[in-house]
Every structure is written in structure tokens, then in C-alpha cells.
Amino acid sequence: MPRFDTLAELREFLENNATGMAHDTLRSAADSREKRRTDAAEVNQAITKRWSQGLAALDAAIFAMGQNGLMMLKRLDEVDAADPNDSHQTVRVVLALQQFNALIVLQEIQVLLQAGFWSGAAARWRALHETAVTAKVIAERDATLAQRYLDHGFVVQTRRLTAYFDEHGIGPVAPAELASRTKKAAALEQAHGVSNASSKFREPYGWAIPLMGMNAKGRRMRPSMEALEKLAGLDHRRLLVASAHGIVHGDSGGIGGTVLMEDGQWLGGPTERFIETVARPTFETLIHLAGATHVGFEPELNDFCELICLVGSSLMTLCGDAIEKFPRE
Structure with missing residues (x-):
């Protein structure tokens, strides 16, 4: 690379040579692909050897979540047909949504951990934690709150679709359908309005406004994930959530912790380190989530209640045992 005395000279060089340099980079990347694959395979083998029992337990948990989710869907169909x-039923629908969302997130965590991308897995753990919080809050209350949750999702997504269409003149929803959705969303906002609230239904966690306490001015406080964590009894993980938040948003603390290691090593790829720091809270969170989605699924003692509670208890026991397979280091 030649030296340049002015920015104008540098700009001219780049304009004349950038395309060629880009093609050179593509060729070099193709040549190094096999080495990257070899390095990735070595990390994968090291992780598999070191945490084989824990990873097998994660496989089993994912399988159980999928099978139990299918049971939930079958139950939803049966109840719709009978009554x-x-x-x-609305509570069941919300808990089934949490169940399948957790199933997807767990698979993402598994892939990232197995590949050595622990910070990505930690970021996805935060999503799993928030799913568990929501599931516990919904499971411990009634169909009115569950319906608020579902309607809030419709309102929020409609507003997102509308904003995108207004900005770009195109979107995944046709204008006529979008107009219909907007009309329905407005009606839902009005129906779910709460007097003396500090926030509106359409705002983040607006479905949970009725659960919030009053402030000194006699207004219902704005809902937040921190407040929901306390209601769910999962606020003991708040500091870990804050750390994952930094990773998700790429703030200076998150980046510093995932790129620059304690020993001064710069990390630019996968590593077999820190797997247990994500795996342990993942199993712990899954215990709470499984308890909420399974035990809260059926309100009355019947054959299905006994079955779903049994398989839920089995999954929770599996997760409890798995925690011991990822010892603290």
C-alpha cells in the first residue's frame, strides 16, 4: 500500500483500485475457507469432549420441549372442538406461544454453544429469560390478561407494518388489509385503555399495565421487564440480564467483554471458553419456563392435567440434573 500525503490522493487511489482489491479479498477468503472450517471443527470437538454430558442433556431438553409442545397443540384443538x-383457552394459546418460542431459542443457543459462539448464545439466553418471565406472569393470572397480551401483539405489529409502509410505500401486507388491521388496532387500544395509566396500551409491555402499582401521583406506573421479573419471581437474574443486554446492543461493556479477554487476548472467532456461563442459566431458566407453561396449561385436575404436569416435571428434573453437568469453573 503506497503512502499518501493528502486525502484527495487516498480517495483517488481507492476509486481506481477498490474493485480490484475487493476481488482479491474474495479470492483470498476462498483460499482460507478450508482452514476456517478446520479451526471451527477443532473448537467443536473440544467443546463436545469437555461438556458432552451437558450438551446431551440440552439435546434431550429440546426434544422434550418439542414433543410436549405437540401435546399442547393437540389439547388446544380438542378444547376448541368441545367448548x-x-x-x-386464551391462556393456553399464550403459553403454547411461549413454549414454541422457547423451543426455537433453545435450538439457537445449542447451535451457538456447540460452535463456540458463547456471546451469541448469551444474547439469545436473554430472550429465553424474558419468555420465561412472560410465561410465569400469564400462567399465574386469568384469560383477561392473556387476551391483553395477544391483542397487544396485534396492535404493536400493525403499527410496525404501518410505519414501514408509510416510509417505503411497500410492505408484506396489502394496503386494504393494512387499513382493516389499523381500524381493528385502534378499537383494541380503546378497549384496553386503563384509566390513570402512565403509558398507553400500544407502548412496550402495555398488556401488563393493570399489574403495575400506583405512583405518588395516583397514576399506574409504566410497565417494564424489571417490574415483570419481580412479579414472576425471576429478578434474581437481573444482573445477568444487564450483562446480556450489553452483548445484544453492542455497547462498550458488551463488546469489551466479548472481544477482549481477561488475559489480553483479542477474540475474532469461536472459542471453547465460557460455555458453562451460558449453559447453566439456560437450564435454570428452562426450569421456570417449563413449570409455567406446563403447570399453567390446564386449570382443572383431569387426565390431561396429570399428563402435562408429569412431562413438565420430568423436563424440570432433567434440567436440574443438567446444571450439575456444567460445573462452575
Whole structure:
């Protein structure tokens, strides 16, 4: 690379040579691909050897979550056919949503951990934690709150679609359908309005406004994940959530902790280190989530209640045992 005395000279060089340099980079990357694959395989083998029992337990947990989720879907269909006005059905729908969302996130965590990308897995753990919090809050309350949760999702997504269409003149929803959704969303906002609230239904966690306490001015406080964590009894992980937050948003603390290691090593790829720091809280969170989605799924003692509680308890026991397979280091 030649030296330049002015920015104008540098700009001219780049304009004349950037395309060629880009093609050179593509060729070099192709040549090094096999080495990257070899390095990735070595990390994968090291992780598999060191945490084989824990990773096997994660496989089992993912399998159980999928199988139990299918049971939940079957139950939803049965209740709809038998009694479409069942008062608990809305709660079941929300818990099934949490179950399948957790199933997807768990698989993402598994892939990232197995590949040595622990910070990515930690970021996805935060999503798992928030899913567990929501599931516990919904499971411990009634269909009214569950319906608020579902309607809030419709309102928020409609506003996102509308904003995108207004900005770009195009989107995944046709204008006529978007107009219909917007009308329905406005009606839902009005129906779910809470007097003396510090925030609106359409704002973050607006579905949880009725659960919030009053402030000194007699207004219901704005809902937040921190407040929901306390309601769910999962606020003991707040500091870990804050750390994951830094990774998710790439703030200076998050980047410093994931790129610059304690020993001064700069990290630019996968590593077999820190796997247990994500795996342990993942299993712990799954215990709480499984308890909420399974035990809260059926309000009355019947054959299905016994079955879903049994398989849920089995999954929770599996996760508890798995924690011991990822010892603290």
C-alpha cells in the first residue's frame, strides 16, 4: 500500500483500485475457507469432549420441549372442538406461544454453544429469560390478561407494518388489509385503555399495565421487564440480564467483554471458553419456563392435567440434573 500525503490522493487511489482489491479479498477468503472450517471443527470437538454430558442433556431438553409442545397443540384443538368458549383457552394459546418460542431459542443457543459462539448464545439466553418471565406472569393470572397480551401483539405489529409502509410505500401486507388491521388496532387500544395509566396500551409491555402499582401521583406506573421479573419471581437474574443486554446492543461493556479477554487476548472467532456461563442459566431458566407453561396449561385436575404436569416435571428434573453437568469453573 503506497503512502499518501493528502486525502484527495487516498480517495483517488481507492476509486481506481477498490474493485480490484475487493476481488482479491474474495479470492483470498476462498483460499482460507478450508482452514476456517478446520479451526471451527477443532473448537467443536473440544467443546463436545469437555461438556458432552451437558450438551446431551440440552439435546434431550429440546426434544422434550418439542414433543410436549405437540401435546399442547393437540389439547388446544380438542378444547376448541368441545367448548369454543372455554375461559382458559386464551391462556393456553399464550403459553403454547411461549413454549414454541422457547423451543426455537433453545435450538439457537445449542447451535451457538456447540460452535463456540458463547456471546451469541448469551444474547439469545436473554430472550429465553424474558419468555420465561412472560410465561410465569400469564400462567399465574386469568384469560383477561392473556387476551391483553395477544391483542397487544396485534396492535404493536400493525403499527410496525404501518410505519414501514408509510416510509417505503411497500410492505408484506396489502394496503386494504393494512387499513382493516389499523381500524381493528385502534378499537383494541380503546378497549384496553386503563384509566390513570402512565403509558398507553400500544407502548412496550402495555398488556401488563393493570399489574403495575400506583405512583405518588395516583397514576399506574409504566410497565417494564424489571417490574415483570419481580412479579414472576425471576429478578434474581437481573444482573445477568444487564450483562446480556450489553452483548445484544453492542455497547462498550458488551463488546469489551466479548472481544477482549481477561488475559489480553483479542477474540475474532469461536472459542471453547465460557460455555458453562451460558449453559447453566439456560437450564435454570428452562426450569421456570417449563413449570409455567406446563403447570399453567390446564386449570382443572383431569387426565390431561396429570399428563402435562408429569412431562413438565420430568423436563424440570432433567434440567436440574443438567446444571450439575456444567460445573462452575
